[in-house]
Amino acid sequence: MPELPEVENVRLGLMGSVVGRTITRVSLKRRDIVHGQARPASLLTGRTLTRIDRLGKQLALIGGDEGGTPVGCICVHLGMTGSLRYTSPSTLKAREGGNNPAKDPHIHIRWHLSDGGTLIFRDPRRFGGLWTFDSIDELHKRRWSYLGEDALTITPAVLHSKLDRTRRCLKTALLDQHVLAGLGNIYVDELLFTSRISPLRQACELDRPEIQRLVRQMRALLSRAIQSGGSTLRDYVDADGQSGRFQNQHAVYGRGGQLCTRCDRVLSRVVLAGRSTVYCENCQA
Ligand SMILES: [Zn+2]
Numbered sequence: 001m002p003e004l005p006e007v008e009n010v011r012l013g014l015m016g017s018v019v020g021r022t023i024t025r026v027s028l029k030r031r032d033i034v035h036g037q038a039r040p041a042s043l044l045t046g047r048t049l050t051r052i053d054r055l056g057k058q059l060a061l062i063g064g065d066e067g068g069t070p071v072g073c074i075c076v077h078l079g080m081t082g083s084l085r086y087t088s089p090s091t092l093k094a095r096e097g098g099n100n101p102a103k104d105p106h107i108h109i110r111w112h113l114s115d116g117g118t119l120i121f122r123d124p125r126r127f128g129g130l131w132t133f134d135s136i137d138e139l140h141k142r143r144w145s146y147l148g149e150d151a152l153t154i155t156p157a158v159l160h161s162k163l164d165r166t167r168r169c170l171k172t173a174l175l176d177q178h179v180l181a182g183l184g185n186i187y188v189d190e191l192l193f194t195s196r197i198s199p200l201r202q203a204c205e206l207d208r209p210e211i212q213r214l215v216r217q218m219r220a221l222l223s224r225a226i227q228s229g230g231s232t233l234r235d236y237v238d239a240d241g242q243s244g245r246f247q248n249q250h251a252v253y254g255r256g257g258q259l260c261t262r263c264d265r266v267l268s269r270v271v272l273a274g275r276s277t278v279y280c281e282n283c284q285a
Contacts, residue, residue, distance in 0.1 A: 001080050004057060005222055005226045005231070006232075007057050014084065017086040018049050021113040021117070022113070029107065030126075033109065033123070033128075034129070035132070044111070047063030048064050049061060050068060050070060056181025058075055058076065059075070060073050070136060072135070073138070075132075076121065079127030080127045083235075085120055085239055086118070087120070089116030106124040148176075149180060149181065152182065152219060155215070156212045162179045163204060164204050168273075169201065170197065170206070182222075186231055186253045200272070224246070230244035231246040255267055262283050
């Protein structure tokens with residue numbers, strides 16, 4: 001599943017390719033991927049894309065009217081296998097007569113843009129979807145207010161107040177999007193390894209210096225992962241169709257039974273809250 005670094009790469013790609021373009025036409029193939037109104041205007045037909053926002057693993061495509069006033073918003077959750085991809089007019093032209101992505105059954109919606117390019121949402125397993133709102137404020141009020149703060153910007157004090165309230169183990173608490181938004185199985189395991197904290201610790205047990213270390217390491221880890229284009233395990237690609245490279249730098253995720261890169265002992269694998277968790281019992285005591 002795309003986590004914060006992958007979703008941020010999609011956002012950065014879209015900022016460069018679709019922001020400033022007007023949506024001339026929308027072709028919706030599957031109504032059931034849209035939650036809320038699915039009228040052409042709700043899907044931003046006739047609107048100019050003014051900005052792409054992100055909170056945790058979710059994106060917001062923000063539409064504006066001719067004067068640039070924000071007038072609509074689509075929240076996109078990529079789920080397990082979702083992708084948002086821009087295709088330029090020249091690529092579309094080169095494809096004509098060749099393999100025709102218009103026939104791809106997993107493309108559920110296609111926005112036609114004023115430059116002649118298209119933006120598509122593709123999601124084979126359909127755990128993702130679109131949520132339409134009248135404005136970004138409505139999205140914040142009705143959907144994003146249930147999420148914790150973004151993992152890239154949360155402060156130690158806020159994270160401390162959230163973790164202090166739960167007796168769950170740290171791994172489970174950090175995966176909870178209501179505690180903090182953006183981390184999934186990959187980055188929680190990597191974060192706890194670089195922070196030298198055991199995933200089995202009770203969340204409310206962490207003291208202030210440990211939380212400060214956790215937040216410092218989290219920003220550094222996520223920044224490095226964003227720089228490397230995120231992690232591609234199976235199907236993640238960014239807005240230009242490129243895979244990430246950060247999977248080559250994973251120290252623990254998916255490496256249970258292999259040797260710790262720091263101390264050479266065998267990495268342990270346990271299942272916590274149904275999620276496979278890999279850590280070093282020696283380095284993360
Ligand atoms: Zn170790």
